Each structure stands twice: as C-alpha cells, then as structure tokens.
Amino acid sequence: MTTPKKPPLPKARKVRGIVPSAEAQKLLIDAATEMLRVLPFDQVTARAITKKVGLSLPTISNNFGSMAGLFNEVTIKLRNDVLARTLGKILDQSMFLDPDFILRTRLVAWLTLEGENPSQFSNQLLENIAPQFQTALGGVSMRTTTAWLTLIIFMAEGYALFSEVHEHPPAQITDSLTLFTELRKQLQKSEQTLGWNN
Numbered sequence: 001m002t003t004p005k006k007p008p009l010p011k012a013r014k015v016r017g018i019v020p021s022a023e024a025q026k027l028l029i030d031a032a033t034e035m036l037r038v039l040p041f042d043q044v045t046a047r048a049i050t051k052k053v054g055l056s057l058p059t060i061s062n063n064f065g066s067m068a069g070l071f072n073e074v075t076i077k078l079r080n081d082v083l084a085r086t087l088g089k090i091l092d093q094s095m096f097l098d099p100d101f102i103l104r105t106r107l108v109a110w111l112t113l114e115g116e117n118p119s120q121f122s123n124q125l126l127e128n129i130a131p132q133f134q135t136a137l138g139g140v141s142m143r144t145t146t147a148w149l150t151l152i153i154f155m156a157e158g159y160a161l162f163s164e165v166h167e168h169p170p171a172q173i174t175d176s177l178t179l180f181t182e183l184r185k186q187l188q189k190s191e192q193t194l195g196w197n198n
Contacts, residue, residue: 025063025073027053032074036103041110046070068116071107075121078104083128095129096156097173105160125153137187144191152180 031052035044046060046067064070078100086095095101108121126149134145159173191197 021063024055024059027055028060028063028070029073029077032070033077036074036107037099041107068111068120071111072120075104075108078107079125079128083125096152096159097177101156102160105157109161126150137184140187140191141196143196144187144194147196148184148187155180 028049031049032044035049035052046057049070050057050059060067060070064073082095082098082100082104085100086098108118111121112118126146130142130145130149133149134140134142137145140148155176163173188197
C-alpha cells in the first residue's frame, strides 16, 4: 500500500522586511492612490493595498489607525499634488479640472457616505490659495476673494461628482469656465456695489 502524496505547500508570499515607518507610509499612500485611480473605491481594501506593496496587513493600522486614516492621507497627497501643478496658473482655474482634484472630491464624497466624519477631510484648499488669488486679482478684498473662490470650489466639486450624470459636452464646460473668467473681471465693481471694499 502506498501513501498518498500530500499536495505541495503554497509558496510563501513575499513580505518585505522591516520597513521604516515613513517609507511604509509613502508606499501605502502611493499604492492606495494608484488603485483609487483605476478601481471602484470599495475594491481598494487594506488587504489589496498591503499585498500590492508587500507589507503585512497591520501596517495600515500601525501607521494610519484605519483605512479612513490612510484615505485621509491620500486626500492630502492629492490636494498637494494639485496645488504643486496648478498654483502658478491660479487665475485660469485649471486646478478645478485637474484629475487629482476630481478624484479627491469623489473620494471624500464616498467616504462621507460610508459614514466617515467629513471634517477629517478638510482640505484647506481655500486657505491655501486665497492669498495668492487675491494678489493675482489685484485690489479685491479678502471677503470678495473668499466668496468668489467658495463659488468656484462648490461648482468644481459639483462638476467632479455629477458631470457624468448630466453628460455635458467638453465645449459646454469650456464655455462655463470662460463665463466665470469674464465674471471674475467684474469682481471689483461687484465688490463696490455690495459695499465689501471697505
């Protein structure tokens, strides 16, 4: 009588050795960002991210506390990348059509719907760009600058979330941005009419 052969053991998964915390955080943020660009958000799991970079599953909780903590860091990375690419072109509002701005907006909306506290995803975009925007506008108060940027941000976030629902052709979006550019030229006059220039 022969002894049945045992099936071969599965190959051990390659796991990186000890990785410094800063390096692990960067690997996880970059992998999560890359995956969020191409996968439905609910498929970007802790297991998938850590497998992609060869780190153990607890690495996320050890470095970020939770997946929400990791995704919060992803939103910060996306915001910083957008600002780095577009800040010099502040008056053309290109940052609001940047793919990373759109991804960030959609990610925050999804996380909020999943029950996360929206205040943890505060992007401080307004605070980051308002002083430079005010300087670029020349002679407009911070109140007017902030009100104008708030309108643009709300419009851009709405576009990021609902553009596919409304199926606006690119020419219509271009027309909308052109109109916003023309309206921006009237800010000083509007500010005087409203009495905000005091």
